[in-house]
Amino acid sequence: MAKWTPRHEAPEPLEGPVVPTIIGGTVLWFVLFLVQVPFYGWFADRGLTWWVWTCLAGAGLGLIGIWYVRGRDAAIKRDAARRAAESGDGR
Secondary structure (H helix, E strand, O other): OOOOOOOOOOOOOOOOOHHHHHHHHHHHHHHHHHHHHHHHHHHHHOOOHHHHHHHHHHHHHHHHHHHHHHHHHHHHHHHHHHHHHHHHHOO
8 A cells, every 4th residue: 555645734723702702612522411310210220320421521521622722722822922022122
């Protein structure tokens, strides 16, 4: 088999409201967990408790995601400010 080589440049990553998106997803996972907790016995009787714990894990991982994307967003803004300051000093 021939080695695969790209034929064109990769597109720029899409930027959008990343922090609110991650916060919304985290809240959604936690709400799903809270909705399922009163029915834990029903899930346990059917061997489906993993649904409940998956929602809690999603909320927990979402908290890590919020921490990560807030730091990433701050780093992007710091870099943009540094570049603006450097371009302003060169004039």
